[in-house]
Amino acid sequence: MLRRIRRFRKRARKYFSVAGAAELSRRYFVMNSFDGALAILGVVMGAYITGKADAHLIINSGLGLALATGISGFVGAFLSEKAERSRKIKEIEESIMMEIKDSIIYRASKFVTFALAVVDGISPALTIFLTLIPFMIHEISPSALSLQYAMVASIAINLSTLALLGIYLGKIASANRLKYSLLTVAMGLAIVAILFLTGAGV
Amino acid sequence: MSIDIKKLVLDALKPREISIAELSKAICKIEGVDNVSINVVETDIKTETIRMIIQGNSICYEEVAKVLAENSTALKSVDEIAVSKKITPKLV
Numbered sequence: 014m015l016r017r018i019r020r021f022r023k024r025a026r027k028y029f030s031v032a033g034a035a036e037l038s039r040r041y042f043v044m045n046s047f048d049g050a051l052a053i054l055g056v057v058m059g060a061y062i063t064g065k066a067d068a069h070l071i072i073n074s075g076l077g078l079a080l081a082t083g084i085s086g087f088v089g090a091f092l093s094e095k096a097e098r099s100r101k102i103k104e105i106e107e108s109i110m111m112e113i114k115d116s117i118i119y120r121a122s123k124f125v126t127f128a129l130a131v132v133d134g135i136s137p138a139l140t141i142f143l144t145l146i147p148f149m150i151h152e153i154s155p156s157a158l159s160l161q162y163a164m165v166a167s168i169a170i171n172l173s174t175l176a177l178l179g180i181y182l183g184k185i186a187s188a189n190r191l192k193y194s195l196l197t198v199a200m201g202l203a204i205v206a207i208l209f210l211t212g213a214g215v
Numbered sequence: 216m217s218i219d220i221k222k223l224v225l226d227a228l229k230p231r232e233i234s235i236a237e238l239s240k241a242i243c244k245i246e247g248v249d250n251v252s253i254n255v256v257e258t259d260i261k262t263e264t265i266r267m268i269i270q271g272n273s274i275c276y277e278e279v280a281k282v283l284a285e286n287s288t289a290l291k292s293v294d295e296i297a298v299s300k301k302i303t304p305k306l307v
Contacts, residue, residue, distance in 0.1 A: 031232055105230045108261045109289040116287040118232055 025128070028121035032098070034129060039185055041133045045086055046178055047197065049137025052078055053144045054171045054204050061164055062212030068148040068160055075148075079141040087134030094126040144171045168205070175201045216302050219247075219273040224295035226256075227265050229288040235265065241282050247273035266294075 029035045056074050060066040102122055106113055113119050147166035151158045158166070179194030186193070229238065239251045248271040257264040265288075269279060283290055 027237075031237075033232065104261065105232070105287065108259075109228050109230060109287065111284075111287075111289040113287040116285055118230065118287045 025124070027117075028124045029128075031117055031121040032125040034125040038129055038132050041090065041129055042136045043178055043182055043185075045082075045133055045136040046140045046174070047200075049079070049082055049140040050144070050171055050174050050178070051201065051204055052082065052137070053141040054168070054201055055208065057144065057164065057167050057171070058205055058208040059212070062208060066160060066164065068151045068163060072145055072148050072152060075141055075145040079138040079145075082141070083134045083138035086137055087130045090133035091126060091130035094129050098122040098126055140171075140174050143174055146170065172198050172201050216300060218298055218300050220276060220296060220298050221270065221272065221274070222295065222297035223267070223269040223274055223276065223279065223293065225267045225269070225279075225283075226291045226294055227267060227283060227288050228262050228291055229265055229286070230262055231258075233286050233288065235263075238265075238283075238286050238288065239267075241286055242267070242269060242279060245275065245278045245282060247271045247275055248279075264291075 029038070053075055056078060057071060060071050060074070102113065102119060105118060144167050147158060147163040147170065151160055151163040175197040176194040179197035180190045182197070183190030183193035235253045235255065239253050242248060243251045248269055250268075250270040252268045254266045255263050256266050280290060
């Protein structure tokens with residue numbers, strides 16, 4: 014089993030290298046995780062400023078959001094990648110004047126299309142799910158975590174996720190990780206502030 | 216008696232996505248191949264023309280062609296070939 018996983022990882026790495034998709038997968042991951050994190054932050058804050066926050070409602074809205082962004086991310090990335098990569102395959106076939114249906118480029122292209130779609134679908138759903146964990150704990154045992162604390166914990170998890178994404182971005186860019194993480198957290202805080210300000214007027 | 220291919224010099228066209236390191240390793244994995252050297256002769260936007268020198272004690276040409284196709288490399292011509300004959304003495 015372990016050998017099979019190792020073999021799969023080796024093959025996946027080779028396919029990603031042939032298809033030049035490592036950079037793209039990182040970009041998809043950060044972009045969509047960021048999207049998911051900010052979207053769920055909007056849902057949580059939106060519920061909070063109504064003053065009638067309900068954990069059950071937040072969880073259901075959040076899971077609905079995770080499902081919708083997950084499916085939309087998967088399908089969107091799959092279709093766009095498939096179209097782009099089919100075009101590239103045709104271009105390669107024309108340039109070397111040979112069909113490459115049985116070649117490594119073709120297999121890598123098919124594998125990477127699916128893998129990128131999975132990254133695109135899972136990344137926002139993952140950040141949304143992480144933010145919802147405190148509400149789930151509250152639903153299971155309200156005495157263990159009150160709704161107020163669940164709300165604070167949820168926002169803290171969300172901002173931490175944003176900070177981690179920033180650190181990851183800084184690592185990719187080989188730049189100041191703190192600067193990147195402060196930037197992503199500032200985006201989250203800006204959403205919180207805007208929702209507070211606009212919500213106060215409602 | 217057996218006739219074996221000892222050396223092949225091939226001219227081929229490959230997409231730039233395929234690295235010569237990977238390609239040479241893939242050819243070297245073929246049974247009967249001992250040495251592979253690849254030179255990039257010409258570089259285009261999407262493709263590279265390469266010259267391959269394959270040496271070994273018994274090179275299977277069909278297998279080389281298969282590995283090239285597997286690596287999206289189009290064989291343009293066989294520029295040089297060296298074969299040798301080996302006579303196994305019969306025991307009376």
